[in-house]
Amino acid sequence: MTSAVLPGRASSHSPHVPPPDDESEVLALVAAGDRDGALRRLMDVHGEALYRFCSQMVGDQVPVDDLHQTIFLDAHRDLRRFSGRSSVKAWLYAIARHRCLDALKGRRRWLRRFQLGTVLPEVHSDVASPEEQLVARSGRVGLERCLGELAVQSRMAVLLRFQQELEYPEMAALSGEKAATLQMRVARALPVLRQCLERGGEAR
Amino acid sequence: MSPRSADSRCNDFEREGLLRMEQGLEPSAHERGCPECQAARTSYLALRESVRHVGEGGHPKLGWQSRVLAKTRDAERSRRWIPGLFAGGAVLTLAGLVAIGVVPSKESAREESLELNVLSTPTQVRGEGASPGSTVEWVLRGPPGPTRSLRLYRDDRTFVVACPGDTPCSLKDGELRLRATIETPGTYRALWLSSELPLPSQGLDADVARAKTQGLRFGLSEPLHVH
Numbered sequence: 001m002t003s004a005v006l007p008g009r010a011s012s013h014s015p016h017v018p019p020p021d022d023e024s025e026v027l028a029l030v031a032a033g034d035r036d037g038a039l040r041r042l043m044d045v046h047g048e049a050l051y052r053f054c055s056q057m058v059g060d061q062v063p064v065d066d067l068h069q070t071i072f073l074d075a076h077r078d079l080r081r082f083s084g085r086s087s088v089k090a091w092l093y094a095i096a097r098h099r100c101l102d103a104l105k106g107r108r109r110w111l112r113r114f115q116l117g118t119v120l121p122e123v124h125s126d127v128a129s130p131e132e133q134l135v136a137r138s139g140r141v142g143l144e145r146c147l148g149e150l151a152v153q154s155r156m157a158v159l160l161r162f163q164q165e166l167e168y169p170e171m172a173a174l175s176g177e178k179a180a181t182l183q184m185r186v187a188r189a190l191p192v193l194r195q196c197l198e199r200g201g202e203a204r
Numbered sequence: 205m206s207p208r209s210a211d212s213r214c215n216d217f218e219r220e221g222l223l224r225m226e227q228g229l230e231p232s233a234h235e236r237g238c239p240e241c242q243a244a245r246t247s248y249l250a251l252r253e254s255v256r257h258v259g260e261g262g263h264p265k266l267g268w269q270s271r272v273l274a275k276t277r278d279a280e281r282s283r284r285w286i287p288g289l290f291a292g293g294a295v296l297t298l299a300g301l302v303a304i305g306v307v308p309s310k311e312s313a314r315e316e317s318l319e320l321n322v323l324s325t326p327t328q329v330r331g332e333g334a335s336p337g338s339t340v341e342w343v344l345r346g347p348p349g350p351t352r353s354l355r356l357y358r359d360d361r362t363f364v365v366a367c368p369g370d371t372p373c374s375l376k377d378g379e380l381r382l383r384a385t386i387e388t389p390g391t392y393r394a395l396w397l398s399s400e401l402p403l404p405s406q407g408l409d410a411d412v413a414r415a416k417t418q419g420l421r422f423g424l425s426e427p428l429h430v431h
Contacts, residue, residue, distance in 0.1 A: 003357075036416045039276065045270050052259035068264055069272050076276045097294035143254055161226075168226075187222040190248055 018026045023088045030079050046092055047072075049164060053093070056159055057100040058071040059148050061107045071096045086173045093164065094174035097156060104152060145198035157182050217244040222423050248273035267360025267393070270412040274424050277416070316346035318354075318425045323383070334386065341383040342394045342425060352398050355405055358390040363405040369374050385429050394425040 025043075028040035050071060055064050074095050082091060147155055156175075160166045161182075168179040175182070209362060221235050225245065235241040319342070326337040333338060344354050354367040365382065367373030370383040386392065398421035405411055415422040 036273065036276070039272070040269070040413055043272065047269070047333055049266060051264045052262055053381065055259050064262075067266065069268060069275065072272045073275055077279065078271075086302060120415060137360055144260055147255070159258075162252045165256070165259055174403045183223060183226040187226045190251060191218045193255075194248070204406060 026088050027084060030082060032086045035076055035079045038079055039072060040074060042088070042092060043072055046089065048097055050092065053096060054100060054165055056144065056147055056163065057106075057152075057156060058103055062103040067099055067103050071099050074099065087170060089172045090166065090170040093160065093166065097160075098108060100152055100156070101152065142197055142200060143193075146193050149190060149196055154185055154192075158189050158193070161186055195200055205352065217241040222267070223247060255368060260377060265360075267408050269315050269359075269409045270395075270424065271358070272298065273412050273416050274422075277422075285357060316344060316398070316421065316423060318351065318394060318423055319343045320394070320425050320428060321430070335388055337385060338386045338430065339430060340379060340392075343382075344380040344396050346398075352380055354380055354394055355395045355397070355411065356384075357383060357393055357395065357408045358388065360391070360393060360408045361372060362390075363407065365391070366405065389430050392428040392430060393421060396425075397422045 026038045026041050029035075029041060047068075051068050054068050054071070058064060058067060066198065071092070071097065075092055078095070082088070086094075087163075147158065150158065160171050161168070166174075168182055171177075171182050173181040211378055216238070217235065217240075220232065220400075221241055221244065224230075224232060225237075225248065231241075235245070236292055243320045243357075256353070280325070313355070321341050321343070323336045323339040323341060325335050327335045342354060342356070343354055346352060353369075354373070356364040356366070358364050365372060365384065372382055373381075374381045393408065395408060397415055399418070406414070412422065412424075
């Protein structure tokens with residue numbers, strides 16, 4: 001058999017446009033036993049936002065793509081047990097919360113076991129590239145770095161509240177903590193974040 | 205009332221005003237009369253808004269939905285197997301008989317397998333993968349009977365070629381073979397489907413989703429990086 005040269009046929013499909021969040025549709029699909037359909041809907045609606053959440057939660061300590069996919073695999077497995085006591089979004093973020101915490105714990109265990117000393121700080125070049133300078137000027141890198149400096153539970157609360165725009169009762173339901181505790185945690189984390197940004201995003 | 209520094213007034217806001225803000229309460233009487241506290245509130249509102257946009261440049265890799273759907277299928281297949289494995293002796297006995305050739309392995313015969321071979325590369329490639337001009341083949345094996353097709357995508361979105369039907373395909377002894385020289389850099393991934401009806405391609409994600417909806421058997425190859 002001879003091989004053919006592939007011309008690179010150009011018929012790419014258009015990128016996904018996320019449909020509006022419609023929890024009732026997910027619930028209807030689950031009720032009808034169509035877990036695959038419900039999963040597709042969840043991925044369309046929440047896939048990108050959940051990826052951003054996971055990226056900020058674990059930073060570069062854990063492969064985010066694997067973690068992100070695992071969350072949806074867990075969701076697919078557990079959809080048949082979803083009782084509807086919370087919103088679908090809160091339920092999904094509860095899975096994400098557990099997965100992120102597990103991943104960070106696993107990473108810490110690995111570091112304890114295989115690294116003799118303390119973790120060496122990342123070496124940053126004194127001279128930033130033009131792109132890095134541009135991004136740094138926008139403040140995004142500083143903010144991401146400062147979020148990474150927060151304690152895990154504080155970072156999670158800040159991200160769930162502001163990045164993912166969950167309400168405190170939803171956050172309380174998914175984390176098993178009181179709303180007042182979470183409000184206090186966020187109120188204490190914000191000044192830490194501000195002080196870190198004032199230092200230029202550098203750790204204390 | 206003794207005069208206080210702007211810092212102490214700001215600290216007042218951080219001690220009380222922030223919590224009131226998170227509790228959804230109106231500003232206190234003190235805050236309403238304190239320009240520094242109001243400035244601090246504005247600054248914190250801006251910080252909250254910044255957090256809302258953090259990480260906006262990050263996206264999951266193309267084709268991630270297909271990979272999740274494919275993994276759900278694999279996971280379900282594994283779950284179906286686990287009780288069987290724990291059922292004990294019968295399975296072990298059967299496995300032993302299969303091993304010595306007394307009973308033909310229907311399971312292994314029922315499974316499709318998709319193999320990827322890089323046959324030649326014009327230049328040395330570091331690590332795994334191939335370079336433009338490499339000749340590559342995907343071979344789909346499986347039991348006789350079902351109609352199978354093979355589709356090749358670049359970067360998980362561009363449909364490149366389908367077998368059977370296009371030039372680089374052959375079907376012999378139940379093996380569907382796609383052999384081609386690849387000129388365009390990118391990540392190539394093949395999807396096989398078992399379907400009696402032709403399915404026009406709409407892209408990897410859409411094709412996998414449709415295969416799942418229609419209850420078709422399907423699988424994905426490992427990615428081939430051409431660089």
